[in-house]
Amino acid sequence: MAINLDAKSPAGDLKDKWNKHKFDSKLVNPANKRKFTVIVVGTGLAGGSAAATLAELGYNVLSFCIQDSPRRAHSIAAQGGINAAKNYPNDGDSVKRLFYDTIKGGDYRAREANVYRLAEVSNNIIDQMVSQGVPFAREYGGYLDNRSFGGSQVSRTFYARGQTGQQLLLGAYSGMMKMVSKGKIKMYNRREMMDLVTINGKARGIIVRNLITGELERYAADAVLLCTGGYGNVYFLSTNAMTSNASAAFRCYKRGAAFANPCFTQIHPTCIPVHGDYQSKLTLMSESLRNDGRVWVPKKENDPRKPADIPEEERDYYLERVYPSFGNLAPRDVSSRQAKYRYDEGKGVGPTKQAVYLDFADAIKRLGQETIAGRYGNLFEMYERITGDDPYKTPMMIYPAVHYTMGGLWVDYNLQSTVPGLHVLGEANFSDHGANRLGASALMQGLADGYFVAPNTVSHYLASTTLEKVTTEDPAFKDAEQAVILQTSKLLGVKGKRTVDDFHKALGHIMWEKVGMARNEAGLKSAIEGIRKLREEFWKDVNVPGDVGNFNLELHKATRVADYLELGELMALDALERKESCGGHFREEYQTPDGEAKRDDENFAHVAVWEYTGSNSSPIRHKEELKFEYLQLATRSYK
Amino acid sequence: MSSDNTFSLNLKIWRQKGCNTEGKLVDYRVDQVSPDMSFLEMIDVLNEQLVRKGEDPIAFDHDCREGICGMCSMMIDGKAHGGFKNTTTCQVHMRLYKNGDTIVVEPFRASAFPIVKDLAVDRSSIDKVMMKGGYISANTGNAQDGNSILIPKPIADEAMDAAACIGCGACVASCPNGSGMLFMGAKISQLALLPQGQPEAPQRALNMVHEHDTLGFGNCTNHAECEATCPKGISIEHIARMNREYIKAAFTYHEKTRSE
Numbered sequence: 001m002a003i004n005l006d007a008k009s010p011a012g013d014l015k016d017k018w019n020k021h022k023f024d025s026k027l028v029n030p031a032n033k034r035k036f037t038v039i040v041v042g043t044g045l046a047g048g049s050a051a052a053t054l055a056e057l058g059y060n061v062l063s064f065c066i067q068d069s070p071r072r073a074h075s076i077a078a079q080g081g082i083n084a085a086k087n088y089p090n091d092g093d094s095v096k097r098l099f100y101d102t103i104k105g106g107d108y109r110a111r112e113a114n115v116y117r118l119a120e121v122s123n124n125i126i127d128q129m130v131s132q133g134v135p136f137a138r139e140y141g142g143y144l145d146n147r148s149f150g151g152s153q154v155s156r157t158f159y160a161r162g163q164t165g166q167q168l169l170l171g172a173y174s175g176m177m178k179m180v181s182k183g184k185i186k187m188y189n190r191r192e193m194m195d196l197v198t199i200n201g202k203a204r205g206i207i208v209r210n211l212i213t214g215e216l217e218r219y220a221a222d223a224v225l226l227c228t229g230g231y232g233n234v235y236f237l238s239t240n241a242m243t244s245n246a247s248a249a250f251r252c253y254k255r256g257a258a259f260a261n262p263c264f265t266q267i268h269p270t271c272i273p274v275h276g277d278y279q280s281k282l283t284l285m286s287e288s289l290r291n292d293g294r295v296w297v298p299k300k301e302n303d304p305r306k307p308a309d310i311p312e313e314e315r316d317y318y319l320e321r322v323y324p325s326f327g328n329l330a331p332r333d334v335s336s337r338q339a340k341y342r343y344d345e346g347k348g349v350g351p352t353k354q355a356v357y358l359d360f361a362d363a364i365k366r367l368g369q370e371t372i373a374g375r376y377g378n379l380f381e382m383y384e385r386i387t388g389d390d391p392y393k394t395p396m397m398i399y400p401a402v403h404y405t406m407g408g409l410w411v412d413y414n415l416q417s418t419v420p421g422l423h424v425l426g427e428a429n430f431s432d433h434g435a436n437r438l439g440a441s442a443l444m445q446g447l448a449d450g451y452f453v454a455p456n457t458v459s460h461y462l463a464s465t466t467l468e469k470v471t472t473e474d475p476a477f478k479d480a481e482q483a484v485i486l487q488t489s490k491l492l493g494v495k496g497k498r499t500v501d502d503f504h505k506a507l508g509h510i511m512w513e514k515v516g517m518a519r520n521e522a523g524l525k526s527a528i529e530g531i532r533k534l535r536e537e538f539w540k541d542v543n544v545p546g547d548v549g550n551f552n553l554e555l556h557k558a559t560r561v562a563d564y565l566e567l568g569e570l571m572a573l574d575a576l577e578r579k580e581s582c583g584g585h586f587r588e589e590y591q592t593p594d595g596e597a598k599r600d601d602e603n604f605a606h607v608a609v610w611e612y613t614g615s616n617s618s619p620i621r622h623k624e625e626l627k628f629e630y631l632q633l634a635t636r637s638y639k
Numbered sequence: 640m641s642s643d644n645t646f647s648l649n650l651k652i653w654r655q656k657g658c659n660t661e662g663k664l665v666d667y668r669v670d671q672v673s674p675d676m677s678f679l680e681m682i683d684v685l686n687e688q689l690v691r692k693g694e695d696p697i698a699f700d701h702d703c704r705e706g707i708c709g710m711c712s713m714m715i716d717g718k719a720h721g722g723f724k725n726t727t728t729c730q731v732h733m734r735l736y737k738n739g740d741t742i743v744v745e746p747f748r749a750s751a752f753p754i755v756k757d758l759a760v761d762r763s764s765i766d767k768v769m770m771k772g773g774y775i776s777a778n779t780g781n782a783q784d785g786n787s788i789l790i791p792k793p794i795a796d797e798a799m800d801a802a803a804c805i806g807c808g809a810c811v812a813s814c815p816n817g818s819g820m821l822f823m824g825a826k827i828s829q830l831a832l833l834p835q836g837q838p839e840a841p842q843r844a845l846n847m848v849h850e851h852d853t854l855g856f857g858n859c860t861n862h863a864e865c866e867a868t869c870p871k872g873i874s875i876e877h878i879a880r881m882n883r884e885y886i887k888a889a890f891t892y893h894e895k896t897r898s899e
Contacts, residue, residue, distance in 0.1 A: 049779075052779070053778075053779040056778045056779060067702055067708070067710055068700060068710065068759075068761065068762055068763065069709075069762065069763065069765065069766050069806065070766075071709070071766070071806055072702055072703075072708040072709060072710050072806075074702070074703060074708070076703065076707050076708050077703045077705055077707050077708065086785070088786065124782070126785045127782035127783060127784055127785045128777070128779055128780075128782045129785075130782065130785040130788060130835070131775065131777040131781065131782040131783070131788075131835055132774070132775050132777050132835070133774075133775045133798075133829065133830050133833050133835050133836055134802075135790075135795050135796075135798040135799040135802050135829065135833070136785075136795070137795070137799075138790050138791070138792045138795040138796075139792060140791075140792050141789070142789030142790050142791050142792070142795075143786050143789065144785055144786055160799060160802075161799060161803075163707065163803065165707075166707055166803075166805070167799075167802060170802065173769075174769065174773055174774035174775070175774060175777075175779075177766065177769045177770045177773060177774055178770075178774045178776060180766075180770050181770035181771065187766075189763060212755055212756075239705075241702040241703040241704070241708065242701060242702050242703075242704060243702050275673075275675045276673050276675055276676065278673065278676055278680050278683065278684055279680065280677075280679065280680050280683055280704060281704045281705075283704075283705045284705075381725065382705070382706065382730070385706075385726060385730045385732065386677075386730070386732065387675075388675075388732070388734055451779050452779070455779070497691075499687055499690050499691065501683075501687060543690060543691070543693075545690055545693055545694065545695060545696070546695055550656065550657065550756065551698050551755060551756045551759065553696065553698055554690060554696060
């Protein structure tokens, strides 16, 4: 099967592309909009803002979320902030600089036209959110306040204490609630998407499981928007929520939506370290802390002293040393790698040694405890609740953890996947962050896609496509539903000895060790072999108790882990084939003498796009070449 | 991880198959509890034991496990989220307990929150109250520049205090009247403090309060249990502001101008 990887980037000057594209797009007449139904899966920043905006435009929206309320989607946990090129601080920011920082931050593996548009609409997001009553931090004059994030030398991050994601999500949620009350959004809570239904090659509906009753339900529509987030939970331990999962996207992949750059995973440098085998998830400590916190380790290996007993000259403030111009605000991939190097050198701290210090003593001395509490109070409290240590008195201990996935379903400039009618928004797509995402850019992308991009491009799709009348009685719905029923009874029928979490932890261990912060050919090959073996064991020995009805949480987990066991292999395969280092993908064979990522622009300045070919054959790797017309490919340096 | 400081607990957990069946407290014992575990990780350990024995694991709601999504609930020893200051259940850590303790775990109980299964309840009534006005009607595309609306820092900060609500429903579960006035008051207060919220302020107060009462939430009689257990430390001052908004609207807002 040939897949079409035409990115559809509009011709013309970068600055005019989006405006021109909007003008060239077909419109749906206001009176006709109510004749169309759009499915939106997921209610995070991308899904929530898209559902609200499409409903405001007049479309009938069916919205699905896995939690008991759309307000709980994991965007809510984003702490630090959202970027925009407002240049309120007058420090030299511009749309072009945000565009440049994002392309460079992504190590030149993202598409220029998409990223420029993202930077362009970033300012509208702030305005929209203010108008919805989001209480962004203000200065005494009443103006919006900004702070800095990694990978940029300007202050362009808007924030609401350490709860920016929460406030933005509640803004999008409030817009949704308004449209639910007007009857334009039909809300379906506690539903999990089990499959995509395609008819005549177009996405025309979904099969979902009602998680409470266990029943399968069919929904038909004229277009499907997938806004289901990333796949970080493949690693078992990540900063994602417990129900954040890859299944919706992965089922779409199996239905013909190509998967791009699956190996691009972001390992965030500032998380609370792992403390035991029972651990269920990892907690992020916002990158904003690196505005005032200094990262260090003892200069001596295996130094047993308490941090307070280690004198200044025996500390290695390694980010400040290695990257003098960006210092503690070096980007995430770079900072994580440096933390790993310190661990490898035997300079890690804490009981497991898998930790480095993030120290606020200097900032408290300079600014006073009250100022620091005002900036990060809730984060400090959270840290103390989890670890029992008071970060006002002793440095925090942090270590990298899986946080975000830049890879995702391939989309063109219209955010449409290789399946016509299936649009993919937010973290679920691959489009804007290349091989590494900058801090405070995920919120920006989710809302850009949902508020400003998809409403235009989905309208164009609906206006320009012949859509036959489809009902849920169509055989395609029945077939998709049957496949889910079959898989479910297979899972329940194994009745083996190991729990779902046993398998998930075993997979997570392989992924973290071999497809984590540093990868190499031998490790990746053994990861692929290990995952295949684990997958076989899973289908022979997993124990899923109970039956399909009655809120069976083990069954829900089992269906997700079954998909992780395939996606994990695809990630390893993609990492094996990308014989270069870039951003979060670090291949040990390809590095500079001082341990930085060494890109190979000649052979790998492309998006790796994987096509599913069936359960018994290998996926096919296609390429979308990346052309850099406006920026020069350059070595990414933060020194 | 050091294994020497682990301990054992006795749990009495509410088991109920579904909304319309009877439930009861069932005794469980969990060994090897580490002080660094979260409360939910301790329940995970128990559930793994149950699954290995082929028994039905305990259903409970949870998601982000970092205290912000509002999905986790549970009455722990009679208190919503365990009653620890500014803490959700997922952020309760086992170092707060000691060897041999008996802990009673029940679902949030309120007439507006029917039980789904075991410790999971249906809180969609919170969304229903929000639908009646917990928003500013600002359609996408209308917005003026963010800095054209100046908001004094103390006002923005107070609005943020109210906006911190995670919609968990602890206020309802801990109120003797099953009142939702704290979560609702927080939203009405947040939007009443901000200039953007003014045009719809009267309808908002009237419609949300009406919906709240219709859904079976009780009235506020100033027990302040809600403030004491709110994991985000939201003050009942926001209920007071809601009451002012409601009275103002009831006296000055005329039926004929009401939109719905």
